[in-house]
Amino acid sequence: MKRHPQLWLLAAIILAAVLSASARPAGVNPYYLGVAVDVGINVILAVSLNLINGHTGQFSLGHAGFMAVGAYVASSITLGLAARFGGPALTPLLFAGSLLAGGLAAALAGLAVGVPSLRLRGDYLAIVTLGFGEIIRVILQTTDAVGAASGLKGIPKFTSFGWAWALAALTVYVVACLVNSTYGRGFIAVHDDEVAARSMGINTTRYKVTAFVIGAFFAGLAGGLYAHHKQFISPGGFDFNKSIEIVVMVILGGMGRTAGVIAAAIVLTLLPEVLRPVAEYRMILYALLILGLMLARPQGLFTWERRTGAKPGPQPT
Amino acid sequence: MKPPRLQLDSVTIRFGGLTAVSEVSLIVGDRELAGLIGPNGAGKTTLFNLVTAVYQPTEGTIRLGGEPTDRLEPHQLTARGVARTFQNIRLFPSLSVLDNVRVAARLHCPHGLRQSLWRGAAFRAAEAAVEKESLELLNIFDLARYRDEPAKSLPYGNQRRLEIVRALATRPRLLLLDEPAAGMNPTEKVALTQLIREIRDRFQLAVLLVEHDMQLVMDLCERIHVLDHGVKIAEGSPTEIRSNPQVIEAYLGPDHAL
Numbered sequence: 001m002k003r004h005p006q007l008w009l010l011a012a013i014i015l016a017a018v019l020s021a022s023a024r025p026a027g028v029n030p031y032y033l034g035v036a037v038d039v040g041i042n043v044i045l046a047v048s049l050n051l052i053n054g055h056t057g058q059f060s061l062g063h064a065g066f067m068a069v070g071a072y073v074a075s076s077i078t079l080g081l082a083a084r085f086g087g088p089a090l091t092p093l094l095f096a097g098s099l100l101a102g103g104l105a106a107a108l109a110g111l112a113v114g115v116p117s118l119r120l121r122g123d124y125l126a127i128v129t130l131g132f133g134e135i136i137r138v139i140l141q142t143t144d145a146v147g148a149a150s151g152l153k154g155i156p157k158f159t160s161f162g163w164a165w166a167l168a169a170l171t172v173y174v175v176a177c178l179v180n181s182t183y184g185r186g187f188i189a190v191h192d193d194e195v196a197a198r199s200m201g202i203n204t205t206r207y208k209v210t211a212f213v214i215g216a217f218f219a220g221l222a223g224g225l226y227a228h229h230k231q232f233i234s235p236g237g238f239d240f241n242k243s244i245e246i247v248v249m250v251i252l253g254g255m256g257r258t259a260g261v262i263a264a265a266i267v268l269t270l271l272p273e274v275l276r277p278v279a280e281y282r283m284i285l286y287a288l289l290i291l292g293l294m295l296a297r298p299q300g301l302f303t304w305e306r307r308t309g310a311k312p313g314p315q316p317t
Numbered sequence: 318m319k320p321p322r323l324q325l326d327s328v329t330i331r332f333g334g335l336t337a338v339s340e341v342s343l344i345v346g347d348r349e350l351a352g353l354i355g356p357n358g359a360g361k362t363t364l365f366n367l368v369t370a371v372y373q374p375t376e377g378t379i380r381l382g383g384e385p386t387d388r389l390e391p392h393q394l395t396a397r398g399v400a401r402t403f404q405n406i407r408l409f410p411s412l413s414v415l416d417n418v419r420v421a422a423r424l425h426c427p428h429g430l431r432q433s434l435w436r437g438a439a440f441r442a443a444e445a446a447v448e449k450e451s452l453e454l455l456n457i458f459d460l461a462r463y464r465d466e467p468a469k470s471l472p473y474g475n476q477r478r479l480e481i482v483r484a485l486a487t488r489p490r491l492l493l494l495d496e497p498a499a500g501m502n503p504t505e506k507v508a509l510t511q512l513i514r515e516i517r518d519r520f521q522l523a524v525l526l527v528e529h530d531m532q533l534v535m536d537l538c539e540r541i542h543v544l545d546h547g548v549k550i551a552e553g554s555p556t557e558i559r560s561n562p563q564v565i566e567a568y569l570g571p572d573h574a575l
Contacts, residue, residue, distance in 0.1 A: 181433035192409035201395035
């Protein structure tokens with residue numbers, strides 16, 4: 001595993017593709033497949049946000065905004081091109097291209113937001129990224145070309161279980177490989193102590209922007225997958241609540257713990273589905289369960305040894 | 318003649334109306350053990366922050382090996398061969414002992430983002446080299462056996478030493494130590510004195526240290542600079558400083574001046 005993580009990524013992608021291709025013929029309930037796609041998308045969102053909020057220690061509340069950029073760019077491309085080059089043979093290529101374009105557009109947005117705002121820390125950064133998310137939503141809501149408040153309809157259903165899980169595997173691979181290298185340990189150094197990191201030769205601004213751009217890229221991919229899964233997107237779906245939902249996954253999973261964050265993303269996606277039988281009490285129970293988990297395991301769902309709570313505060317140097 | 322490792326020319330820094338450091342000039346030669354002393358609030362740590370580019374001087378120039386350092390960011394300065402430790406220990410608490418050192422080795426690690434993701438043979442070779450160098454450094458300081466423990470779990474004295482190891486991993490030519498003996502017992506202080514001398518000899522670097530423990534400064538340093546209220550009041554060998562009336566006055570008050 002340590003020597004050749006690429007092989008594991010390849011294996012995971014092939015497995016996702018094979019499972020996905022054989023699921024429908026095998027007669028698996030489409031509802032389950034739909035939930036599985038949701039799980040994959042949320043894993044991408046949570047693991048990529050974990051790079052920013054967990055490993056690098058910056059508090060972003062704008063992940064839904066980057067997701068929206070990816071979703072709208074990717075669906076605009078497929079909607080525009082699918083009518084013209086609608087051949088089934090080209091579909092995977094077209095889809096991959098539009099996802100990539102969505103991811104890159106989100107990364108660009110991440111760069112544009114990140115460069116000026118990453119001088120800020122903690123609460124201040126959270127407020128700026130929150131503002132960014134809202135700006136994106138309002139722009140989309142008032143742009144007629146993308147359907148304004150009523151959103152985009154009739155997006156082709158390209159996202160399958162295989163796409164979602166293969167890209168989730170890719171996200172996990174990228175984030176895990178980054179933080180487990182001499183280069184990537186810089187992210188954790190920035191999280192732990194910026195002053196010390198700088199004096200060890202780490203370009204902290206650059207690391208923060210990099211984390212932001214990579215996180216935004218994967219949020220954009222997730223947005224594209226989401227759009228081609230639900231086949232309908234509207235600005236309301238990418239509001240502040242969506243960002244908070246992803247932040248909760250990261251906190252519950254344990255900031256900076258990739259395995260825990262994956263688990264939390266899975267649990268928090270399945271929980272509302274499992275609670276469907278109790279209908280109107282569903283969201284109350286969901287909230288209570290999160291409260292309970294937070295009280296029982298404040299250090300994260302799957303964090304066994306306790307991470308130090310005492311971060312070195314601002315000190316005269 | 319070769320330019321000195323560190324040279325300050327009438328360096329001044331003002332914070333609003335407060336002049337924290339005023340027209341300080343000093344020279345630290347290659348492989349010199351230099352000390353910076355002075356009463357509390359004399360501007361010692363501010364001077365350190367000036368040398369490491371945390372602050373920019375209001376007036377005056379700082380030169381490293383003859384080259385001015387103005388407009389450099391702290392991380393660029395580290396790349397030019399200046400490393401430091403902190404008065405209040407600033408290790409990376411969520412990283413292991415080994416990883417604390419490996420972070421600093423990043424500066425000399427050839428690969429970046431792309432190679433970290435691709436993980437080819439060159440990447441693995443570079444990672445192995447970084448690990449080897451880091452472990453060698455830890456070995457010198459007898460810390461290698463704690464390699465996988467969280468840095469924050471080490472006893473205080475070892476944390477101080479780990480901070481020095483981490484600084485050395487950036488391969489500095491000038492090492493700045495901010496109160497390295499703070500909180501150490503007398504035995505540890507003697508060992509530290511020995512250790513700093515060994516570091517200088519082994520790594521061929523210059524050391525500038527701020528320290529309150531006079532015994533240690535007098536034993537260790539070849540040249541001592543004395544600050545008081547942001548002004549340099551004396552400079553010389555330990556013997557000269559010990560008998561300098563101005564220094565005694567700064568430390569003990571005018572009544573004790575001889």
